[in-house]
């Protein structure tokens with residue numbers, strides 16, 4: 001009952017019962033007592049009113065502060081989101097070979113994660129928005145380590161490429177030898193040798209020289225795997241000599257000078273040079289602390305002794321593709337850099353798995369991935385999802401220069417092969433197909449001519465019943 005109603009009741013009681021008290025003194029005491037009640041109640045009401053007002057004021061202030069905190073939180077989230085997207089965009093922009101990889105991988109990853117969360121097949125559930133954010137951030141940043149990969153390695157299109165294609169340097173030496181041959185022929189004619197015979201000799205030598213250059217130029221492109229016999233011919237051509245009349249220790253940077261062995265300074269000119277060579281100065285040493293640091297992170301990738309080896313014969317001898325083992329390591333190093341960078345960030349508790357999810361996108365269930373050679377038991381569902389999203393985007397991307405995008409069926413077949421080899425998660429691969437996520441993505445990002453039929457049932461049959469697919 002509210003105070004004012006209580007007061008009314010007391011007033012009524014005072015009137016009603018006071019008439020029954022005949023003793024004046026008692027009556028007076030009764031009335032005084034009732035009036036005291038009324039007074040106390042009125043005072044109490046006033047106190048309560050004041051307290052209510054104070055409480056309301058405090059509540060309003062608290063509400064205001066909460067709104068401010070919420071606003072700040074939203075602004076911070078927006079800032080972090082933009083920051084993450086800027087990093088991803090920077091990586092995508094850095095190399096045209098990457099296209100919009102960092103932007104598209106999250107689309108596949110999030111959709112597949114949601115589907116896995118809804119499926120009973122997986123012991124995995126996205127329980128709240130924060131968990132989804134964790135997966136999304138990991139996907140956006142999965143290749144953030146590429147920010148430190150040298151462009152020339154990412155984009156290395158021919159074997160002799162460093163910052164520029166050094167085939168031009170070698171071609172100039174062929175030009176020198178060609179002129180030397182002409183000079184030798186002229187000298188021989190001047191010395192009375194038979195002109196016709198000398199011309200025949202010159203023609204034969206020049207033809208050989210042209211053939212040798214064509215061979216080297218073709219080898220440089222690196223489009224085919226090479227045989228042992230190819231390496232022999234390369235070595236024979238490389239061993240051909242020419243005379244260098246100019247000091248090759250002049251006009252160099254401090255770094256280059258440091259790589260030149262003592263005996264190369266003040267050489268007596270002219271110097272007999274090999275047409276194509278591997279020199280000490282071609283090798284860039286890896287800082288010892290780098291190896292120690294990588295061990296601390298538990299990376300199990302074999303680390304080449306040199307940071308780079310620009311040796312000409314060494315590069316032309318690359319058996320497949322255009323990368324040396326040092327450059328191949330540089331490419332793989334992006335996954336290590338991703339881990340190193342993300343593990344340094346003070347993620348709040350709900351984002352603590354970002355480095356694990358992002359850093360494991362090149363790991364394989366059979367332990368043959370990198371950089372930690374993790375196995376099935378160490379790879380959480382979101383990390384396995386990253387691997388599928390990463391490969392599928394890379395295979396189907398149609399915006400990479402000099403790279404023919406795969407048709408949808410070819411890309412799915414490659415993923416299936418990887419599942420067969422025990423590299424990718426079978427159930428996630430099947431979910432990727434049966435959920436239709438692969439097709440939704442294809443319709444959005446692939447060129448119409450890339451989208452062909454995929455026999456989803458055949459894959460489901462193969463992987464669930466063991467029947468053979470195409």
Ligand SMILES: [Fe+2]
Pocket residue numbers: 142143334335361362390
């Ligand atoms: Fe990667």
Ligand SMILES: [Fe+2]
Pocket residue numbers: 101105142143390
């Ligand atoms: Fe990637």
